[in-house]
Amino acid sequence: MYGILEKEKLAPNVIHFKIEAPAVARKARPGQFVILRVDEKGERIPMSLAGWDPARGTIDITFLVVGTSTRKLSLLNPGAGVLNVAGPFGRPAEVEHYGEVVCAAGCFGVGAILPVAAALKEKGNRVVAVMEGRSKAFLFWEDRLRAVSDELVVATGDGSLGRKGWANDVIADLVNAGRRIDRVIAVGCTFMMMECSKATRSHGIPTVVSLTPIMVDGTGMCGCCRVQVGGQTRFACVDGPEFDGHQVDWDLLISKQKSYLDEELRSLNLWERANWHKLMAR
Amino acid sequence: MAADRENGLAEEKETKKKKVVRYERVPMPKQEPEVRRRNFNEVAFGYTEALARDEADRCLQCKKRPCTEGCPVNVDIPEFIAAVKEGRFEEAVRILKRKNSLPGICGRVCPQEVQCESRCTLGRKGTPVAIGRLERFCADWALANRDRVESVEKAPPTGKRVAVVGSGPAGLTAASDLALLGHHVTIFEALHAAGGVLVYGIPEFRLPKHIVQAEVEYVRSLGVELVLDFVVGRAATVDELLAEYDAVFLGTGAGLPMFLNIPGENLNGIYSANEFLTRVNLMKAYLFPEYDTPVKVGRRVAVIGGGNVAMDASRCALRLGAEEVYIVYRRSRAEMPARLEEVENAEEEGVHFRFLTNPVRFIGDERDWVKAMECIEMELGEPDASGRRRPVPKPGSEFVMEVDTVIVSLGTTPNPLIAQTTPGLETTRRGTLVADEATGKTTKRRVWAGGDIVTGAATVISAMGAGRRASRSIDAFLRGLEDF
Ligand SMILES: Cc1cc2nc3c(=O)[nH]c(=O)nc-3n(C[C@H](O)[C@H](O)[C@H](O)COP(=O)(O)OP(=O)(O)OC[C@H]3O[C@@H](n4cnc5c(N)ncnc54)[C@H](O)[C@@H]3O)c2cc1C
Ligand SMILES: Cc1cc2nc3c(=O)[nH]c(=O)nc-3n(C[C@H](O)[C@H](O)[C@H](O)COP(=O)(O)OP(=O)(O)OC[C@H]3O[C@@H](n4cnc5c(N)ncnc54)[C@H](O)[C@@H]3O)c2cc1C
Ligand code: SF4
Ligand code: SF4
Ligand code: FES
Numbered sequence: 043m044y045g046i047l048e049k050e051k052l053a054p055n056v057i058h059f060k061i062e063a064p065a066v067a068r069k070a071r072p073g074q075f076v077i078l079r080v081d082e083k084g085e086r087i088p089m090s091l092a093g094w095d096p097a098r099g100t101i102d103i104t105f106l107v108v109g110t111s112t113r114k115l116s117l118l119n120p121g122a123g124v125l126n127v128a129g130p131f132g133r134p135a136e137v138e139h140y141g142e143v144v145c146a147a148g149c150f151g152v153g154a155i156l157p158v159a160a161a162l163k164e165k166g167n168r169v170v171a172v173m174e175g176r177s178k179a180f181l182f183w184e185d186r187l188r189a190v191s192d193e194l195v196v197a198t199g200d201g202s203l204g205r206k207g208w209a210n211d212v213i214a215d216l217v218n219a220g221r222r223i224d225r226v227i228a229v230g231c232t233f234m235m236m237e238c239s240k241a242t243r244s245h246g247i248p249t250v251v252s253l254t255p256i257m258v259d260g261t262g263m264c265g266c267c268r269v270q271v272g273g274q275t276r277f278a279c280v281d282g283p284e285f286d287g288h289q290v291d292w293d294l295l296i297s298k299q300k301s302y303l304d305e306e307l308r309s310l311n312l313w314e315r316a317n318w319h320k321l322m323a324r
Numbered sequence: 325m326a327a328d329r330e331n332g333l334a335e336e337k338e339t340k341k342k343k344v345v346r347y348e349r350v351p352m353p354k355q356e357p358e359v360r361r362r363n364f365n366e367v368a369f370g371y372t373e374a375l376a377r378d379e380a381d382r383c384l385q386c387k388k389r390p391c392t393e394g395c396p397v398n399v400d401i402p403e404f405i406a407a408v409k410e411g412r413f414e415e416a417v418r419i420l421k422r423k424n425s426l427p428g429i430c431g432r433v434c435p436q437e438v439q440c441e442s443r444c445t446l447g448r449k450g451t452p453v454a455i456g457r458l459e460r461f462c463a464d465w466a467l468a469n470r471d472r473v474e475s476v477e478k479a480p481p482t483g484k485r486v487a488v489v490g491s492g493p494a495g496l497t498a499a500s501d502l503a504l505l506g507h508h509v510t511i512f513e514a515l516h517a518a519g520g521v522l523v524y525g526i527p528e529f530r531l532p533k534h535i536v537q538a539e540v541e542y543v544r545s546l547g548v549e550l551v552l553d554f555v556v557g558r559a560a561t562v563d564e565l566l567a568e569y570d571a572v573f574l575g576t577g578a579g580l581p582m583f584l585n586i587p588g589e590n591l592n593g594i595y596s597a598n599e600f601l602t603r604v605n606l607m608k609a610y611l612f613p614e615y616d617t618p619v620k621v622g623r624r625v626a627v628i629g630g631g632n633v634a635m636d637a638s639r640c641a642l643r644l645g646a647e648e649v650y651i652v653y654r655r656s657r658a659e660m661p662a663r664l665e666e667v668e669n670a671e672e673e674g675v676h677f678r679f680l681t682n683p684v685r686f687i688g689d690e691r692d693w694v695k696a697m698e699c700i701e702m703e704l705g706e707p708d709a710s711g712r713r714r715p716v717p718k719p720g721s722e723f724v725m726e727v728d729t730v731i732v733s734l735g736t737t738p739n740p741l742i743a744q745t746t747p748g749l750e751t752t753r754r755g756t757l758v759a760d761e762a763t764g765k766t767t768k769r770r771v772w773a774g775g776d777i778v779t780g781a782a783t784v785i786s787a788m789g790a791g792r793r794a795s796r797s798i799d800a801f802l803r804g805l806e807d808f
Contacts, residue, residue, distance in 0.1 A: 065553075065554060065559040065560070066559065068559070068560075069558065069559055069560070079516055083608075083614065083615045083616055084616050085607065085616040085617045086516070086607070086617075111616055125516070126516040126552070126553050127553060128514065128515075128516070128553035128554070128555060128559075129555070129559070130558060130559075131558065258599060258602055258603065258607070258617075259514075259602065261514055261555060261579075261739065261741070262579075262580055262739055262741070263579040263580065263581070263598055263602070263739065264581065264596060264598045264599035264602050265581045265583065265595075265596040265598065265599055266595075266596075266599045268590055269590075275583070275585075275589070275590055280741075293692070294590060294692055297592060297691060297692040298590075298592055298692070301592045301593075301620065301693075302618045302620065305612065305613070305618035305620070306618070308613055309616060309618070312613050313613075
């Protein structure tokens with residue numbers, strides 16, 4: 043059992059956990075993830091590391107509540123724990139001195155990009171953080187992101203805070219304003235990462251994305267996480283999750299992420315029927 | 325060898341004048357094919373005490389013990405069978421455990437027809453003694469009568485510490501042997517359950533998971549510490565383990581799936597056998613939605629390959645509701661590496677076989693789901709390095725098979741993680757670790773290895789044998805009797 047030490051609701055559908063996982067905390071690097079299992083009947087689900095503390099032996103995750111597993115997770119409170127946490131998995135993010143780097147994040151990606159932005163800044167890059175959300179209420183941790191960047195630009199879909207629009211619009215603004223950008227890193231939902239890659243493509247700005255295909259083991263054993271990048275098959279859990287956004291076959295990735303949609307809906311339906319009282323109490 | 329056996333038979337008949345030789349083995353009760361093809365319960369029920377004693381009675385107790393030679397760990401077969409025959413089951417279990425710490429597993433999954441049973445004198449004229457079934461019977465008896473089997477004696481603590489990486493048959497065997505020899509052992513396992521392929525690969529209907537669980541519990545009862553969710557190479561390197569332990573044994577198996585590398589292979593509905601079986605067995609997708617992990621099986625399923633893994637995948641697909649399941653194999657029936665019993669079981673259950681056929685590309689629908697597979701017919705040419713005749717494509721013989729699920733089961737290679745993160749460990753071209761066969765010593769001091777990580781995908785019993793040999797060498801090293 044891996045104890046939950048802290049829980050914070052960051053947005054209507056995003057939660058932060060601090061979890062005891064000393065083995066992971068000792069070795070974690072920016073851009074890596076863990077695989078966890080809530081309970082005996084649970085799936086193995088990947089979650090990016092939003093932070094870690096080797097001295098205390100803790101890790102941080104921020105997650106978006108989407109289906110059965112993340113709903114189950116959202117009901118846990120400090121004092122309880124998750125059954126399994128393994129990692130750190132994936133290649134660490136590439137962190138070099140590039141110059142001007144845009145770190146674009148949406149929903150759970152705001153947590154996931156924090157350690158990456160911090161490492162980039164430490165390497166002497168000038169970090170421009172871009173945060174997107176459907177509306178003001180869905181934004182969180184602006185302070186934390188500001189602390190690890192040189193500049194923070196916010197965009198909301200409804201214009202309730204910052205620029206009306208999305209992260210890719212902000213990137214387009216920067217490019218149009220003639221700002222020099224040496225590299226873009228986008229972390230968030232697949233659609234957002236695809237749009238950010240599109241925004242930089244014609245300008246030849248190297249763009250890195252952190253892909254989230256469905257996974258099982260996270261160690262290269264099953265091939266479930268395979269993605270097509272530059273016409274080649276890559277396993278996101280060991281070759282990634284970071285890839286060149288201009289080379290990713292986005293259509294295939296999106297269709298693969300939906301491959302269990304029927305089953306997920308069925309599972310969620312059954313689970314909600316059995317657990318509606320817990321959801322009400324939350 | 326055939327002639328040898330003929331002579332052996334004559335000889336044994338000669339010495340056992342009074343005994344009637346019974347050529348037919350006692351059948352083992354099984355679920356009927358029409359019933360079992362739709363459930364995940366174990367296919368074979370196993371012998372009862374009476375059936376086991378009756379089958380044991382067929383054994384000729386050959387002086388030359390050819391069967392024992394056929395077993396990779398040299399189980400004392402005539403002795404344990406004699407004990408079964410006389411109803412001394414506790415004794416039979418003890419004899420078995422001298423050489424084989426996992427009889428309940430080997431009795432079920434060993435390819436007996438090419439090992440112990442292939443050498444049985446009775447096999448010349450009739451069917452060999454059902455050694456595997458008797459072994460299984462003994463192990464099941466022991467499980468049901470736990471308190472009647474005396475616990476084994478542990479050597480006094482030596483104060484030495486050994487890290488075992490991987491909890492498959494190689495790791496479990498090395499760990500239990502080393503614990504019995506008095507060393508403190510910690511197993512590090514990447515997954516959330518111990519057992520390796522025994523839990524994530526081989527399905528419930530062939531090897532019930534409570535059997536594996538019982539073996540893991542036994543290993544823990546010897547004082548072995550089990551650390552799950554711990555990937556060596558990620559959470560700690562081998563060098564870091566060496567700083568805390570006196571020796572390290574690597575039993576990490578051959579877990580990386582191979583793909584065909586043909587167009588369309590990343591379409592939806594195309595699984596590696598590893599993924600498919602892991603979902604079904606380890607994650608219990610056959611119990612979805614009670615369990616959270618789903619698996620998707622369509623109406624027409626093609627399983628590419630001809631090994632045990634392909635048989636398991638095809639039979640799982642049937643049980644998950646597929647209407648038609650095809651094994652598509654590029655050689656012919658004779659070259660199939662799967663256990664004979666499983667090929668027969670699959671056939672009885674209604675799996676279809678397409679021999680001398682190989683896929684060349686997958687065709688997707690507008691939503692990127694596989695809808696068909698283009699294949700080419702093959703013929704057998706000259707023998708290749710493995711001694712099997714090499715399949716060559718027949719030009720112009722392409723045809724299209726409609727399928728909505730494909731399970732690619734071409735075999736596996738070792739995960740490169742350990743080799744990549746451990747300076748000084750030499751690997752072969754095939755990605756396996758270089759290790760001495762007799763001792764398991766690798767090219768790195770204080771590091772031993774055994775099982776699939778050294779041999780490439782092989783068998784449970786050979787992995788166990790390697791774990792046992794390495795544990796002897798590790799013990800000798802730790803006692804200062806042997807250098808490394
Ligand atoms: C390397 C990696 C890191 C990740 N990091 C985070 C993180 O830090 N925070 C976070 O909230 N999520 C993260 N994810 C996604 C997260 O794993 C999924 O949201 C989760 O598995 C969904 O489980 P569920 O049972 O709640 O939903 P499901 O019922 O399984 O799915 C519900 C919906 O989510 C979609 N979905 C399913 N699996 C994924 C997936 N792997 N990625 C994206 N969409 C998916 C489905 O298409 C479906 O529409 C990460 C994924 C990967 C591969
Ligand atoms: C579907 C299937 C059916 C089979 N059927 C048969 C059969 O009928 N008869 C037979 O004799 N053989 C069969 N085999 C082969 C047999 O199971 C293997 O040869 C045997 O399990 C190998 O044992 P092992 O201990 O070397 O490795 P494995 O059983 O593969 O165990 C290795 C373990 O190490 C863990 N591991 C890997 N990397 C790390 C790491 N870095 N850190 C920590 N842990 C790690 C893995 O998670 C795994 O648990 C079958 C194999 C499969 C896949
Ligand atoms: S371990 Fe396997 S090969 Fe040896 S006797 Fe038992 S079933 Fe036969
Ligand atoms: S099992 Fe077969 S070979 Fe072995 S002793 Fe009995 S009859 Fe002889
Ligand atoms: S998740 Fe299984 S190989 Fe990547």
